[in-house]
Amino acid sequence: MSEIQTTKCDLAVIGSGLAGIAAAVFASQNGIDTCQIGVSGGILYASGYLDLMGVHPVEDRKIWVNPWEAIDALVRDVPNHPYAYLSKADISQSLDQFADFMADTGLPYKKNENQNVAVVTPVGTVKSTYSVPVSMWNGVPALADGRPCLIVDFWGLKGFSALQITEMLKPRWPDLRAVRIAFPSVDLSIDLYPERMARSMEVDDNIVMLADEVRPNLNGAQVVGFPAILGMNTTERIIRRLKDLLDCDVFEIPTIPPSIPGLRIKENVETVLSARGVRIFGQKRVICAKQNKEGGFLLDIGDFTDGKPEHRLEADGVILASGRFLGMGLHAGRKKIRETLFDLPVFQPADRSSWHRKNFFDPCGHGINRSGLEIDDSFRPLNQSKKPAFDNVFAAGSILAHQDWIRQKCGAGLSISTAYAAVRSFMRHMQR
Ligand SMILES: Cc1cc2nc3c(=O)[nH]c(=O)nc-3n(C[C@H](O)[C@H](O)[C@H](O)COP(=O)(O)OP(=O)(O)OC[C@H]3O[C@@H](n4cnc5c(N)ncnc54)[C@H](O)[C@@H]3O)c2cc1C
Structure with missing residues (x-):
C-alpha cells in the first residue's frame, strides 16, 4: 500500500459546524496556518439566526430582551457555563469580528445593539x-x-x-x-x-x-x-x-432543514477561507489522533464508514469543535457518554436513569443536554484530575459542558465566542 500523504500545519480545527467554522475564521484572520476537517454539522439545519442569549432560567422560560443582562444572570446562577469563562467585551468582539467576516462573504448580518429581536420561525x-x-x-x-x-x-x-x-x-x-x-x-x-x-x-x-x-x-x-x-x-x-x-x-x-441559510454560510465561508489559505478537508473525519514526540498531534483523516486513513496531518495544536451527539463529538453508549476522539472525560449525569426526565417537554431540560467537556480558563479540556488534558488541545462549541444551548437560545453566540477564545488561547500557547 502506498504511503499516505502528510500535511503540516500550526492548527487543526476538528469540526465544520458553526464552532469549527468560526474557529477557522478567527485563525485565518490571525494569520495562523490552519487545516479544518469535518462533515457538515448542525449548520445545515440552522436557521441562519444568530442567538446570543435568550432564555434563563429555562425552567421559568424567562425570555430576555437584553442578552447581556441575561448572560449576567446566567453566569451568576451557572458559574461553570462556558460564557462564565469569557468577558462581555470578548463575546461582543467575537460576534462583531464574525459578522464582519460574514459581510465579506456576501452574507451580512444586522442587529439592534444590545437587544434581542422577535423573528418568525419556519x-x-x-x-x-x-x-x-x-x-x-x-x-x-x-x-x-x-x-x-x-x-x-x-x-x-x-x-x-x-x-x-x-x-x-x-x-x-x-x-x-x-x-x-x-x-x-x-x-x-x-x-x-x-x-x-x-x-x-x-x-x-x-x-x-x-x-x-x-x-x-x-x-x-x-x-x-x-x-x-x-x-x-x-x-x-x-x-x-x-x-x-x-x-x-x-x-x-x-x-425547516435542509436550511439554505445554513448551506450559504458553509459554502460562502469555505470559499473565502480556502482563498485565504485555510486547507479544508470537507466531508472527512479525523479517525485517529496521537501525540508525537514533540507534543504536536498526528491526525489520520479519512472516511468514517471504512475507517481507512487517506491523509495525515501534523499539527502543533488542535481546536476540538466536534459537537455533541448530532456532530458525533460525543457518543452515548448504553451506560456512559464518551468523547469520541481523545477519550476525554465527559461531565454527565451520574447514571443513565438521569439522562432524561420523564416528560420529554419538561421545561427544565434533560441532564444529557448539559453533558460535555469541562475546561480551564484557556478552554483546554480537563482530565480526570481536573488539570488540562493537553497543553495544546482547546475546545469550542456545543461539546462544552454545563450549557443547554437549545433551551437557553445561545447556540451561535456560544459557538462563535468560545471559538474566538480557543483561537486566542492557541496563539498564547504558540508564543510561550
Ligand atoms: C435544527 C437546528 C437549528 C438551529 N437553529 C439555530 C438558531 O436559530 N440560532 C442559533 O444561534 N443556533 C442555531 N443552531 C445551532 C448552531 O447552528 C450550532 O449547531 C450549534 O451552536 C453547535 O455547533 P457546533 O459547531 O458546536 O457543533 P455541530 O454543528 O454539531 O458540528 C460538529 C462538527 O464536528 C465534526 N466532527 C465530529 N467528530 C469529528 C471527527 N472525528 N473528525 C472531524 N470532524 C468531526 C462534525 O462533522 C461537525 O462538522 C441550530 C442547530 C440545529 C441543529
Whole structure:
C-alpha cells in the first residue's frame, strides 16, 4: 500500500459546524496556518439566526430582551457555563469580528445593539434572537409594527406553508395574508428542492418571473415574506432586485432543514477561507489522533464508514469543535457518554436513569443536554484530575459542558465566542 500523504500545519480545527467554522475564521484572520476537517454539522439545519442569549432560567422560560443582562444572570446562577469563562467585551468582539467576516462573504448580518429581536420561525411561531441575516431583517420591523404583509409559498415545496405561518401569527399580526404560487419555469407537478430553487434564483429571468407571479397578489401589502430560497451566493442582490420589481420590502423566513441559510454560510465561508489559505478537508473525519514526540498531534483523516486513513496531518495544536451527539463529538453508549476522539472525560449525569426526565417537554431540560467537556480558563479540556488534558488541545462549541444551548437560545453566540477564545488561547500557547 502506498504511503499516505502528510500535511503540516500550526492548527487543526476538528469540526465544520458553526464552532469549527468560526474557529477557522478567527485563525485565518490571525494569520495562523490552519487545516479544518469535518462533515457538515448542525449548520445545515440552522436557521441562519444568530442567538446570543435568550432564555434563563429555562425552567421559568424567562425570555430576555437584553442578552447581556441575561448572560449576567446566567453566569451568576451557572458559574461553570462556558460564557462564565469569557468577558462581555470578548463575546461582543467575537460576534462583531464574525459578522464582519460574514459581510465579506456576501452574507451580512444586522442587529439592534444590545437587544434581542422577535423573528418568525419556519412553523410560524415567534422566537427571539440577536443577529439576523440582512435577507431576513425586513421581517423584524414588519412583525413588530404589524405592517400589511404577504407570505408566499410554492406549489411543490414541502415543509413550508404560508397558510400555517399566517394562521399561527394572526392573533399578533392581523394584516398578514398567504398565497401559494408556481415557482418560475417549473412544472407544477414536481417536487421542489430548496437548494435547486436557491441556485435557480441566481438567474435574473427567474427573479423577474417570480415578481410577475407575486405582483397580482400584493393587494396593498407593504412587505413580502418568502421562504429562504432567494439565492445561494448573491442573496442581497436578489432581494434588492425583487424589492425594485415589487416596489415593496422583501424578507426571507427560514425553512425547516435542509436550511439554505445554513448551506450559504458553509459554502460562502469555505470559499473565502480556502482563498485565504485555510486547507479544508470537507466531508472527512479525523479517525485517529496521537501525540508525537514533540507534543504536536498526528491526525489520520479519512472516511468514517471504512475507517481507512487517506491523509495525515501534523499539527502543533488542535481546536476540538466536534459537537455533541448530532456532530458525533460525543457518543452515548448504553451506560456512559464518551468523547469520541481523545477519550476525554465527559461531565454527565451520574447514571443513565438521569439522562432524561420523564416528560420529554419538561421545561427544565434533560441532564444529557448539559453533558460535555469541562475546561480551564484557556478552554483546554480537563482530565480526570481536573488539570488540562493537553497543553495544546482547546475546545469550542456545543461539546462544552454545563450549557443547554437549545433551551437557553445561545447556540451561535456560544459557538462563535468560545471559538474566538480557543483561537486566542492557541496563539498564547504558540508564543510561550
Ligand atoms: C435544527 C437546528 C437549528 C438551529 N437553529 C439555530 C438558531 O436559530 N440560532 C442559533 O444561534 N443556533 C442555531 N443552531 C445551532 C448552531 O447552528 C450550532 O449547531 C450549534 O451552536 C453547535 O455547533 P457546533 O459547531 O458546536 O457543533 P455541530 O454543528 O454539531 O458540528 C460538529 C462538527 O464536528 C465534526 N466532527 C465530529 N467528530 C469529528 C471527527 N472525528 N473528525 C472531524 N470532524 C468531526 C462534525 O462533522 C461537525 O462538522 C441550530 C442547530 C440545529 C441543529
